[in-house]
Amino acid sequence: MEKIIINLHSILYSDCKYQILRDIASSFDWEIIEKEDITDCDLVWHDCTISPDRLNSLKLYQKINHFPGMSGIFRKNSMANNLNRFRKLFPNDYNFYPKTWVLPGDLASFKNTVKQRKKIYIMKPEASSQGQGIYLVRGLSDIKETSHHIAQEYLINPLLIDGLKFDLRIYVLITGCDPLRIFIHEEGLARFATEEYSPPNKQNFNDVFVHLTNYSINKNNPHFVQAAAGKKSHKRSLSSVLIQLSEIGFDVEGIWDQICDIIVKTVITIQPSLASNYRTCQPYDYTNGMCFEILGFDIILDNNLKPWLLEVNHAPSFSTDSSLDAEIKTAVISEALILVDINDKKKKEFKTETKKMQRHRSLSAKSLKPTKEESITRKIEEMKKRDTYEDSHCVGYIKLFPGCNDIYYDQFLKAASNSYYKLSTPKRSNVSFIGKGQDYEEDGRKNDQMNNISACLAKRRIAWS
Template identity: 55%
Template sequence: MEKEAKRSKIIFNVSNTKYEIIKHVGSNVFGWILSNSPTDSNWDLFWTDNSVIPDRLSRMKPHQKINHFPGMFGIARKNCMANNLNKMRNIFPHDYNFYPKSWVLPSDLNEFKAELQQSSKTYIVKPEASSQGRGIYLVKRLEDLRTHEHCIAQRYLQKPFLIDGLKFDLRIYVLLSACDPLRIFIHEEGLARFATEEYQNPSRGNLDEMFMHLTNYAVNKHNPKFVQNEDPEHCDIGHKRSLSSVLIRLEEEGYDVTTLWDRICDIIIKTICTIQPSLSHFYRSSQPDDVSNGMCFEILGFDIILDHKLRPYLLEVNHSPSFTTDSQLDFKIKERIISEALNIMNIKVKNRREYEMISKTLSSNRIINKKSRQESLEEKKGLRDEATRKNDRHSDKHCGGYIKIFPGENDDYYQQFLEAARELWSDVTAVKQKRQTETARSSTPTAIRPISV
């Protein structure tokens, strides 16, 4: 009886997530069977709070889906994102000017020291792999630099846009439903996280005032002044508010929210363009026979801050944004973000049978001679194109609060960034291959010549 139930329902493996909201959505919203066994391979959907390596994807069955793409570290790690965005800024200085000038330490240490000695600006230093505000501090002079190991330094935005005298940032939720071809959605709802002390321009006397300078919820919730929003029907109070309530307030005060939203969407697309080639490489090399382009998906948390002129700047990208639900507001928003993403991914029991049939068809067409092999490649391309059209039709009908931003009206404009990213990726892989070849040669023992007598 239990086996029959599993055959007729989605099996959702939640053994590697700490978030109760994930389990709630699977069980209570969709009615799926939850599996808590880390060794169980008989699942349709696997949710993990950790990154996914290519080997894990390569071992997945055609009908299975997982909530991360291998290679997302390219924007999820602060140092990697800074490197990738810096490279694109060198090529497109006016198009990639949406993030603070950044230095990756220790490799850029000398350049950053020179910057500190010549400038009176303030800089923020962040550990390259930390989260929730851990290890972050501000510097104005060289002697303020506590460490230069494995961190990034950025120019601090000294004139942020303020609401009620407080600095804040926006957590924008983005769904990447496919990587080749690319499919990007932005959700209409999100969060605004506020600092808990009134903002003052950074000075020698307040550099350590983290409740003033940082907007991280994990930091500010420890301030006795922190006000939790316990009423999801009134999303415009407290130190964590809904994204929509902030946008409504800005619009009521006469600001151009439409242009702001368009700029945020532009930032998201351009950022993901920087890693599309690597995502595609890892995906295709791990699942060369997959035609669905839908075995992986990712809910990303883009952190955006606004300057005093309402221009958005990218602070960081979270590949595992927190789904902790400390308040009813949290619960209401995050339940939507997760459930509507899963609706787009079209996770159904019949997918098992469909993908198994496709897999069998592809296997039967693998013939040794070149002509048949070419026919198989053409057939696979046709199946991929049809799967993409099918996925697009489904997402258009089931997007909920998600809005597709790529592909869209400005595809031709973004193609130049995708092409540049492919060239950069090709250069990186060429260097890696050269190093591997040199390493292999150096490790090969040379023949011992006989000694002449």
């Protein structure tokens, strides 16, 4: 079905299955176009990943809700490979995820570990979602499948609330990759298992309602309680859980700081590949703003209050099975769309510039391609404009990067660049390379380890800070 564009902004509603996007578009008075022609739409929205060709086909004023190359952290095997590589380089900084083996490549090492160390391990298909295909292992005989799987040490000492295991769905917004721009939403979800937790034993070893926190699994338990006011439900708001932990006397700000640090360090591992894809597809975009992506980081706390990264979701569910879902996810999406700044001025400027170039080509063979110096100047100007706009339109989002600890994170950016260069350069090359970090102004920020990011944040949810 096709619709005529009647408003300033329009969305290509290509393969999105969620009604919430329609509702948000309607609240913004945006028109939804359901067709493959993206000629004049402002925003292209896909549930699935996009190819570089898709980004390459966009005009400079258009935006799309994914980055080509984000699979480096949302596919379980790719994220494990990236984080394992960084753990070898920075063992004390990248110790925030369980020890992981990528199978079948690490099968011999994994089997040897299982023989020597009597621990519990969890097996996950590398490309699965919603808890599908996950099971526990305590011996070699328990291993069912080794192709396209990862194996992890199972966290047997999770922090419990009401006797239940839970994890946190943290919503993260990436608004630029060259340089990197990362935001965290102040609200999120806590998903609970539906049966009381005890460490794996003969009785509960295969009970997914004890060991897994995925909503898609636990909603099928007859004991599941949907989110509702005044009830101890199995899905709650992030803020309500943080309030409860704070009332117990736990250091909630310390937990939050560690989660923020995990997010930045994880995204940094793929920054060079994101930037390379982006520059190849859109070399003349000085705004660094044609792509954005809402990610779902799944974090679990152990009983020492240490956050552990479980996985990253590039297409977090935006289904709204409860009023709590609708409230939080509407804020996450709508405030992201505000922050990425979709406006009619950019479209008009693009069309004016296009006409100017067409007239020039008809009168002269000389190219209007900007010089390197002009490109750098234009990029700096656009970054300043973005900073000003974002500072006044964050709403529920908090900027994590760039921020007050850029010099600390620069060592990881340099390592990421170095690693990407080595992996993408033919082995026959003898050229040496020293990785380059992001460009930012020296403004007195200290080269300290990440230890108090909350002190640098401009806003914090008052209810739990």
